Amino acid sequence: MPRLPIRRVAGHVMRAMIVAALTLAQVLTSGAPPAHATAEASGKPHYSIVVLVSSEPNGTESEELRAIRAFVIRRVAMINAAGGVRGHPLRLTFLDDQQSAARTQENVRRALADERLIGIVGLWNSSRGATVVDAIGASGxxxxxxxxxxxxxxAYPNIYTMTRSIDHEASAINAFIKAGYRKVAFVGRDKDAYTSALHRAISDGGTPVAVTRHIAADRTLSADEIKQLASELKSSGVDLICVSLGSDAGARLLGALAREGIQLPAFILLGTVGKVLRNPDGAGYPGAMYDVAEGGVPKLNNERLQQFVRSGTFGRDLAIFSPDALGYGARYADLVAMITTLAGESEANDPRQLRRDIGRALSSFTPGNRIYRGWAQDWSFAEGRASSEQTLIVWRPAGRAFFMLAPLQYVRVGAEVRTVPVVYVGIDMTRVYNIDTSERTFQADFYLSLKSERDIAVSQIEFTTAARSLLDNRALVSIRELDSGKGRSSGGVRLYKVSGKFMFNPALEAYPFDTQKLSISFQPLRTTEPFFVQPPPAAARDKLFEVDGWRLATHYVGSDQDLIVTIRDATGDPRTIPFYKFNYTWVVSRLTTDFMLRAAIPLLFIVLVAYLAVFTPRREFEARIAIQVTALLSAIALYLSIAKPSADAATLSDRLFVGSQIAISLLIGLSILETNRALMGRAIVRMPVRFVQFVLFPVCVLLVTAAVVRLAGGVTLPDWLRPALGYAGITL
Structure with a gap:
């Protein structure tokens, strides 16, 4: 049999090993098939969904719009990877009107022409929406x-809105105005549907509107007109200005009024306080400001969204957005997923019947009846087919650079508006210790501050993450009141010293380079005595404290809600009650010095000794095998001797040790193979053996060592290192 040239053999071997490595890397690194693969493989016709968006007239996209695109694209990719809509792939189209009513109409005509269309999401402007609701409503x-x-x-039962209805917002705004003001002024955008509806609602709300101005969207008041308006505000006796011009135009108006000596509180109806404060004119306005919250409690993270971001569900490219943009993008993604979920519940394949089935199913999402749990929030639709989320009033104290919830909120329950207090909660953490991932508990000492218009005490709060006694089920929390808040210097702030044991859910896949989330969660003790929680600004929260054996990475304050399913009446019909909970969360990373000194470095030396034995002469076979077998036994003994947390799955530490044992066993096997002269005499066998022994093995060891060193230093692995490890068959 003729012998092949060594170069040709080496080339064949290298190509075979590269193909094998790529195949192994694909298996190890791909958690799911590519987007559309599963659904499109069925060969079934697609269904379409359209998202209507609005960039600036010049085409510039806001961070919120970029987040919408990113989140919806990711959600549709996940839907298609999971099989689409019962095997039918879902096709996504974004249509941008650039804030032009004519383009809105053209986009809707284009969308409605698609016979495979099963749903439309988006369109935030009521004035532009008014030009297309008839066409969409008639289409079904x-x-x-x-x-x-x-x-x-x-008039169209197929149309809903993801935001609150104007009636819902107006009821809270009117209750707020009646509680603290006698006479108001209204300055709004002319020919704007939202502004006109709010003007009517406030005028009919019982509080006199003494001054009214309607200004065209493309017009700015002259200096003389500003002076005249300021004069009317002073002479009319109004004590609140309602501004519905948009954030930038509203900021310019308030800045001009401030220069005329106006310092009245201002309620921003069209726009947000946050965007007004970004404008120098708005930031310099000396009076208090209010608006309706977008995305829940200010400066309070969405806990559910935070968990998704931390879990890597979205990928690092979606974690770059601000909390506000994250929430906005996740809302749109939720509604796209809701429509496709309802489509999957239908047995119909014809798009026309599918639309009717989705419409009927949407009508079942009512408060207390059916709720769709999304990434951003729990979705249901109240009266008027508008979102059932509550209207919250945001307050920017006079002269301050931050904003928060107003002290009292006005929550609509059916036809009734109830007053719900806000508790301003501060936690000054002093120490976190005894973090036990096996017992799933940690202990903490901190000072708790409470301030509320309704004088809420700690006895009205339940610590939901507190560990409980096995004897009497009492929370293992010690609370001592330091200040009742009734003294002159207290300012109504209650102060407590709290020490307790709390539970958490450890994620140990990356142990010993793991990061854990420690939360102190609390909620009203009774559903009949609700309240909202407002944390202090991030700059005012304590960040420096002792964490035994861990390093503090970051912290945030979040909120979520439990859904309590009970019965409505004697008939047994189900009823769902949302129960809000709030939490202070600290993200901590384990200190790895002990693991590196006791496990990682000794293991590296053991592997190094096993590798160096390869260089012993072939005639010293017994010595080589003795060294490598001793190294294998040492690696096993070291693994059995180190402390390991109780985990349901293999940790990174487990994978490192098992991988090392497999690698040393491979070296032993190759050493034995070298004793077979018949096989080693053939280049096609000898070349791969030498390549693994002298090239692949040390390269893999170096890659793993580099990864471990970076992880030990708290540094994220670079983008090039993970694929390199994957090609070597190593997952970290």
Whole structure:
């Protein structure tokens, strides 16, 4: 049999090993098939969904719009990877109107021409929406808009809105005005549907509107007009200005009024306080400001969204957005997923019947009946087919650079508006210790501050993450009151010293380079005595404290809600009650010095000794095998001797040790193979053996060592290192 040239053999071997490595890397690194692969493989026709968005007139996209695109694209990719809509792939289209009503109409005509369309999401402007609701309503296509003026689509049962209705917002705004003001002024955008509806609602709300101005969207008041308006505000005796011009125009107006000596509180109706404060004119306005919260409690992270981001569900490219943009993008992704979920519940394949089935299913999502649990929030639709989320009033104290919830909130329950207090909660952590991942508990000492208009005490709060006694089920928390808040210097702030044991859910896959989330969660003790929690600004929260054996990475304050399923009445019909909970969360990383000194470095030396034995002469076979077998036994003994947490799955430490044992066993096997002269005499066998012994093995050891050193230093692995490890068959 002719012998092949060594270069040709080496080339064949290298190509074979590269193909094998790539195949192994694909298996190890791909958790799911590519987007569309599973659904499109079925060969079934697609279904379409359209998202209507609005960039700036010049095409510039806001961070919120970029987040919407990123989140919806990712959600649709996940849907298609999971099989699409019962095997039918889902096709996504974004249509941008650049804030032009004519383009909105053209986009809707284009969308409705698609016979495979099963739903439309988006369109935040009620004025532009008014030009297309008739066409969409007549089509019967499910449409979840972002229009607040729900009267525009009242006649069309297939149209919903992801935001609160104008009636819902107006009830809270009017209750707020009645509680603290006698006479108001209204300055709004002319010919704007949302502004006009709010003006009517406030005028009919019982509080006199003494001054009214309607200004065209493309017009700015002259200096003389500003002086005249300021004079009217002073002479009329108004004590609140309602501004509905948009954030930038509203900021310019307030800045001009401030220069005329106006310092009245201002309620920003169209726009947000946050965006007004970004404008120098708005930031310099001396009076207090209010608006309706977008995305829940200010400066309070969405706990559910934070967990998704930390789990890597979104990928690092989606974690770059601000909390506000994250929430906005996740809302749109939720509604796209809701429509496709309902489509999957239908037995129909014809898009026309599928639309009707989705429309009927959407009508079942009502408060207390059915809720869709999304990434951003729990979704249901109240009266008027508008989102059932509560209207919260945001307050920027006079002269301050931050904003928060107003002390009292006005929550609509059916036809009734109830007053719900806000508790301003501060936690000054002093120490976290005894973090036990096996017992799933940690202990903490901290000072708790409470301030509320309703004088809420700690006895009205339940620590939901507190560990409980096995004897009497009492929370293992010690609370001592330091200040009742009734003294002159207290300012109404209650102060407590709290020490306790709390539970958490450890994630140990990356042990010993793991990061854990420690939360102190609390909620109202009774559903009949609700309250909202407002944390202090991030700069005012204590960040430096002792964490035994761990390093503090970051912290945040979040909120979520439990869903309590009970019965409605004697008939047994189900009823769902949302129960809000709030939490202070600290993210800590384990200190790895002990593991590196006691396990990682000794293991590296053991592997190094096993590798160096390869260089012993072939005639010293017994010595080589003795060294490598001793190294294998040492690695096993070291693994059995080190402390390991109780985990349900293999940790990174387990994978490192088992991988090392497999690698040393491979070296032993190759050493034995070298004794077979018949096989080693053939280049096609000898070349791969030498390559693994002298090249592949040390390269893999170096890659793993580099990864371990970086992880031990708290540094994220670079983008090039993970694929390199994957090609070597190593997952860290």
């Amino acid at each position: 296509i499910p449409f979840i808009s972002e229009m607040s003026v729900n009267k525009l689509f009242a």
